[in-house]
Amino acid sequence: MPPLLEMLGIVRTFGAVRANDNINLTVQSGEILGLLGENGSGKSTLMKVLYGMLPPDSGDIRFRDAPLDAKSPFDAIKAGIAMIHQHFMLVEAMTVTENILLGWPGGGQVLKHKQMAEHIRQASRRFGLDLDPDARISALSLGRRQRVEILKAILRDAELLILDEPTSNLAPTEVRELLDIMRRLRSEGKGIVFISHKLPEVLDVCDRVVVLRAGKLAGEAAVASISREQLAEMMVGRNVPMPRVTEGEHRRGALRLSVRGLSATGLSAITFDLRGGEILGIAGVDGNGQLELAEALAGLRPVTDGIVLIGDHDATQASVTARVEMGLAYLPADRSHTALVKAMTVFDNLMLRDSRRPPYGTRALLTPKTGVARARDLMAQYDIRAPGVDFVVGQLSGGNQQKVVIARELSRAPTAVVAHQATWGLDPGATRFVLDQMIALRQQGAAIVYISSELEEILSISDRIAVMAGGAIAGVTPNRNVDLRQIGLWMSGRHA
Amino acid sequence: MIEFLAASIRIATPILLAALGGILSERAGVFAVGLEGMMLVGAFGATIGTWASDSAYAGLVLALVGGAAMGLVVSVVAVRFRADNMVTGLAANIVALGLTSYLMRIIASSGAPIAIHNTLLPVLPIPGLVDIPEIGPLLFAHPPLTYLTLILCIALTFLLNRTQIGLTLRATGENPEVVYASGLNPLLVRMLAVIACGAVAGLGGAVLSMQQVGTFTDSMTSGRGYLALAALIVGRWTPWGAAAACLVFGAAEAFELRLQGFGVPVSSYVVQMVPYLIGLAVLAGLGRNSRMPAAIGLPLHRDR
Ligand SMILES: Nc1ncnc2c1ncn2[C@@H]1O[C@H](COP(=O)(O)OP(=O)(O)OP(=O)(O)O)[C@@H](O)[C@H]1O
Ligand SMILES: [Mg+2]
Numbered sequence: 001m002p003p004l005l006e007m008l009g010i011v012r013t014f015g016a017v018r019a020n021d022n023i024n025l026t027v028q029s030g031e032i033l034g035l036l037g038e039n040g041s042g043k044s045t046l047m048k049v050l051y052g053m054l055p056p057d058s059g060d061i062r063f064r065d066a067p068l069d070a071k072s073p074f075d076a077i078k079a080g081i082a083m084i085h086q087h088f089m090l091v092e093a094m095t096v097t098e099n100i101l102l103g104w105p106g107g108g109q110v111l112k113h114k115q116m117a118e119h120i121r122q123a124s125r126r127f128g129l130d131l132d133p134d135a136r137i138s139a140l141s142l143g144r145r146q147r148v149e150i151l152k153a154i155l156r157d158a159e160l161l162i163l164d165e166p167t168s169n170l171a172p173t174e175v176r177e178l179l180d181i182m183r184r185l186r187s188e189g190k191g192i193v194f195i196s197h198k199l200p201e202v203l204d205v206c207d208r209v210v211v212l213r214a215g216k217l218a219g220e221a222a223v224a225s226i227s228r229e230q231l232a233e234m235m236v237g238r239n240v241p242m243p244r245v246t247e248g249e250h251r252r253g254a255l256r257l258s259v260r261g262l263s264a265t266g267l268s269a270i271t272f273d274l275r276g277g278e279i280l281g282i283a284g285v286d287g288n289g290q291l292e293l294a295e296a297l298a299g300l301r302p303v304t305d306g307i308v309l310i311g312d313h314d315a316t317q318a319s320v321t322a323r324v325e326m327g328l329a330y331l332p333a334d335r336s337h338t339a340l341v342k343a344m345t346v347f348d349n350l351m352l353r354d355s356r357r358p359p360y361g362t363r364a365l366l367t368p369k370t371g372v373a374r375a376r377d378l379m380a381q382y383d384i385r386a387p388g389v390d391f392v393v394g395q396l397s398g399g400n401q402q403k404v405v406i407a408r409e410l411s412r413a414p415t416a417v418v419a420h421q422a423t424w425g426l427d428p429g430a431t432r433f434v435l436d437q438m439i440a441l442r443q444q445g446a447a448i449v450y451i452s453s454e455l456e457e458i459l460s461i462s463d464r465i466a467v468m469a470g471g472a473i474a475g476v477t478p479n480r481n482v483d484l485r486q487i488g489l490w491m492s493g494r495h496a
Numbered sequence: 497m498i499e500f501l502a503a504s505i506r507i508a509t510p511i512l513l514a515a516l517g518g519i520l521s522e523r524a525g526v527f528a529v530g531l532e533g534m535m536l537v538g539a540f541g542a543t544i545g546t547w548a549s550d551s552a553y554a555g556l557v558l559a560l561v562g563g564a565a566m567g568l569v570v571s572v573v574a575v576r577f578r579a580d581n582m583v584t585g586l587a588a589n590i591v592a593l594g595l596t597s598y599l600m601r602i603i604a605s606s607g608a609p610i611a612i613h614n615t616l617l618p619v620l621p622i623p624g625l626v627d628i629p630e631i632g633p634l635l636f637a638h639p640p641l642t643y644l645t646l647i648l649c650i651a652l653t654f655l656l657n658r659t660q661i662g663l664t665l666r667a668t669g670e671n672p673e674v675v676y677a678s679g680l681n682p683l684l685v686r687m688l689a690v691i692a693c694g695a696v697a698g699l700g701g702a703v704l705s706m707q708q709v710g711t712f713t714d715s716m717t718s719g720r721g722y723l724a725l726a727a728l729i730v731g732r733w734t735p736w737g738a739a740a741a742c743l744v745f746g747a748a749e750a751f752e753l754r755l756q757g758f759g760v761p762v763s764s765y766v767v768q769m770v771p772y773l774i775g776l777a778v779l780a781g782l783g784r785n786s787r788m789p790a791a792i793g794l795p796l797h798r799d800r
Contacts, residue, residue, distance in 0.1 A: 053676075073676065073677055074679035077678075077679040078679070083677070090674060091666075091671045094670065098667075102663055102675070102678050103678030104678075108660070109661070110660075111658050111659060
């Protein structure tokens with residue numbers, strides 16, 4: 001039987017960057033193919049070429065045994081391809097039904113909302129998706145939004161599903177459910193391309209993997225015959241184990257961050273003390289107050305009660321800028337809105353919060369010469385892969401955008417750090433790099449609050465672990481012989 | 497009283513038509529600053545068309561075509577070439593004012609009578625209904641374009657909420673990238689929406705010149721396009737909301753005329769400010785929570 005999809009000799013360049021360099025790829029019906037590679041290796045580009053969003057410079061595509069030359073997503077959708085993007089493609093102000101109807105020829109010219117809603121309810125039940133057709137997208141969690149995208153693809157009878165980093169911002173239970181849905185689609189004979197940086201889930205769900213490196217095909221393997229270490233090596237050319245901090249490597253410093261009874265909307269009575277040289281890992285299922293805590297600490301969310309001390313300063317009512325001057329760095333989870341101005345250049349984004357200080361400028365004027373030199377250094381040091389400091393951030397690959405944020409915040413030599421989902425969308429190598437940076441800052445005496453839904457990372461770098469549930473801290477434990485069962489109980493909100 | 501309400505409806509009709517056009521444009525994501533110019537060209541086209549051919553139908557067609565042409569210009573500049581919506585709209589208004597005044601002079605100097613005067617469209621009482629006491633004459637004795645406005649209001653509500661076209665249009669105003677990824681063409685959607693906006697607003701101009709004045713005078717819309725803009729904001733970008741706002745504005749103006757008739761010293765400037773003040777208050781009240789289309793005024797991506 002011929003393969004469902006065949007891509008042959010795909011080349012796509014952006015100026016001097018060869019994002020895809022002669023790539024061949026096949027997908028069979030009833031197969032889940034893992035597409036792996038470091039940040040900027042060309043995965044999203046290859047899929048956008050397939051989906052008709054980017055014309056290739058050269059190369060051929062065959063789909064369902066016929067040539068496919070998609071000039072726009074319209075052609076790809078018609079041929080039976082659905083793509084779920086790294087950043088969701090849903091209209092937030094509209095309902096689930098409206099989003100599914102959008103651009104769907106099966107919906108007819110005059111919309112039958114009621115009938116469609118019933119159809120959606122049934123289909124969502126059949127696939128175990130459990131969606132309310134009348135819910136507005138803006139009211140749904142990220143996991144739910146993804147289900148809307150999946151349902152949209154299913155209802156359009158897509159034969160091939162492209163999932164670009166679908167698990168990056170899902171809670172662990174949501175990930176498990178997604179993988180189940182993928183298996184069910186596979187058993188119905190659909191082909192799936194699954195892009196992910198998380199090797200365990202790739203090994204769990206995929207049949208075969210293809211690895212890209214710097215735009216080129218770097219390897220291919222059946223999952224049954226490969227180990228996690230081998231896979232990591234194929235991706236980055238070396239194995240990248242998690243780092244491990246051990247207690248007593250260095251002395252604790254003075255009190256750097258002190259939080260007493262901190263309350264805000266969605267946050268109740270958070271209390272902890274953090275000394276210099278200490279990392280407090282905050283675990284928990286996403287959406288249990290982590291965002292609220294991070295924002296309250298950074299000064300982005302009004303505090304209703306309690307106090308925050310940064311060093312000796314009372315920062316409870318301090319502005320964002322004042323907190324930066326007290327030595328606080330903030331890595332927000334939502335990079336596209338809070339952390340970066342996507343339409344501005346790498347340089348602009350690097351100096352964004354420091355433009356009033358050398359080397360970027362003085363109180364009144366910018367000093368571009370020294371500033372640009374500094375930005376170049378940071379690009380090299382943090383391995384930001386872009387053609388130059390004048391490159392627009394929005395055009396960088398997802399992982400490289402995140403590196404810009406990290407470079408800006410951590411290069412300031414902060415004394416206190418609040419990091420929320422800092423490795424969101426980063427490949428294993430870059431993840432390791434961020435964790436190493438955190439450890440280095442700890443060694444230099446910074447106090448770090450490391451909020452993540454990746455328990456593995458928390459276990460790897462924390463001195464102490466706190467678990468959040470329902471907007472409060474459910475429990476705290478030193479990172480020594482941790483009882484994972486206990487952590488799980490705390491996460492589920494039960495105080496055992 | 498009946499007379500006062502009828503006056504309100506009369507004043508509201510052209511503004512509402514322009515506002516309906518504006519809703520098409522803004523729900524697709526393009527600020528409808530050019531409404532004033534579109535109305536003006538519509539009023540001009542209606543006058544010239546009727547006068548030259550002696551047929552009201554030709555006048556209507558020319559009003560539609562003229563308004564649509566303005567819409568086409570705005571859509572090419574603001575959508576296709578991604579120019580700023582505000583600047584484009586204002587420029588279109590200025591061009592429309594200059595162009596219509598200039599063409600009027602040319603026609604006048606080419607031997608036509610100095611004042612073109614067409615007979616007004618007649619009132620069409622709806623048989624039976626018009627005999628209902630009190631409300632009959634108020635609701636069922638209007639010239640044809642007033643009924644058409646009501647029909648358009650119903651049709652636009654249906655179009656926006658119940659059809660694939662309306663859904664696509666709204667989605668384009670909210671998030672054009674999603675529309676593109678769904679296999680549709682947001683650029684085309686926006687261009688067509690702005691052209692349709694021009695046609696409907698042109699009809700609004702035709703109401704003025706064919707139904708209320710009978711001729712074209714320089715700058716005869718005198719700010720009604722901006723009033724329509726205020727009405728669609730107050731009406732939260734929905735046809736019925738805009739209709740309600742237009743009736744309130746119409747009533748305010750009718751009231752002012754009445755007061756002046758009785759010799760009460762109110763400054764007309766104060767009364768004219770009212771709609772815009774309401775508009776500003778609504779905008780401020782809406783705040784970030786507004787139902788304003790999320791992607792309004794934002795240009796489409798370069799590579800789409
Ligand atoms: N629109 C664009 N203009 C210029 N360069 C681009 C554009 N899109 C992608 N690139 C470049 O192409 C390369 C591949 O990017 P791509 O987004 O495909 O990477 P990726 O493998 O998806 O990475 P990630 O895992 O970080 O999402 C990068 O170097 C990126 O900067
Ligand atoms: Mg990508």
